[in-house]
Structure formats: structure tokens, C-alpha cells
Amino acid sequence: MNTVARLISAAGSLVVLVSTAACADPASNGRDAKQPAEYLVTIAPGAQLRAISEAYGQWGIQSIRGVGSNVFLITLSDDPGVSALQRLQGSHPDIKAVQPNFRYRVPK
Numbered sequence: 001m002n003t004v005a006r007l008i009s010a011a012g013s014l015v016v017l018v019s020t021a022a023c024a025d026p027a028s029n030g031r032d033a034k035q036p037a038e039y040l041v042t043i044a045p046g047a048q049l050r051a052i053s054e055a056y057g058q059w060g061i062q063s064i065r066g067v068g069s070n071v072f073l074i075t076l077s078d079d080p081g082v083s084a085l086q087r088l089q090g091s092h093p094d095i096k097a098v099q100p101n102f103r104y105r106v107p108k
Contacts, residue, residue, distance in 0.1 A: 051094035
């Protein structure tokens with residue numbers, strides 16, 4: 001293997017190692033690993049933002065912030081837990097996914 005190929009291979013291995021370390025470790029091992037009452041909600045392309053309010057407004061939406069294409073970070077006043085939010089997906093076709101907002105840290 002020539003020098004350039006070895007450098008490319010080593011760089012690729014380093015990228016995989018760093019990205020795995022940065023993403024694989026939630027901040028702690030229990031309740032504190034997720035931000036309380038914060039969820040990432042994905043809506044269908046072309047769906048109105050009000051779909052989130054209609055689905056989850058009963059828990060007092062404090063804020064909705066766009067974080068990506070059709071992905072929004074919501075903060076609720078009352079946290080019912082991710083299971084309750086996911087159960088509502090079936091009755092709201094514009095809601096495609098919901099997950100907790102996990103905190104991640106890079107190990108030292």
C-alpha cells in the first residue's frame with residue numbers, strides 16, 4: 001500500500017473513531033440522559049407547524065424551534081413521557097416521529 005493510501009485509510013479510521021465516541025455516550029446512565037420535557041418531533045413534508053400543537057398542545061407547549069428539515073425541538077410544561085407522545089402519532093398523520101432530546105458528551 002502506498003503512502004497516500006495509508007494516510008487516507010488512517011484518516012478514515014480516525015473519523016469513524018471520533019464520531020463513534022462523540023455520539024455513542026449519553027451524558028449519564030439514567031433519567032438525566034435526556035433533557036426533561038424536551039422532544040424532537042419530525043413532521044411530514046408540507047405539513048403545517050400547527051400539527052405539533054394539535055398533537056401535543058394538551059401538555060402545554062412552551063416552545064417550538066426548528067432544528068432541521070421538518071424536525072422541531074419542542075419543550076412541554078408537563079412531561080407525559082415519550083411513550084404517551086408516540087402513542088398519539090397514529091392519530092396524527094402529519095407527525096412522523098418523536099423522540100426524547102438526549103444530551104451527549106464527548107468522553108475526556
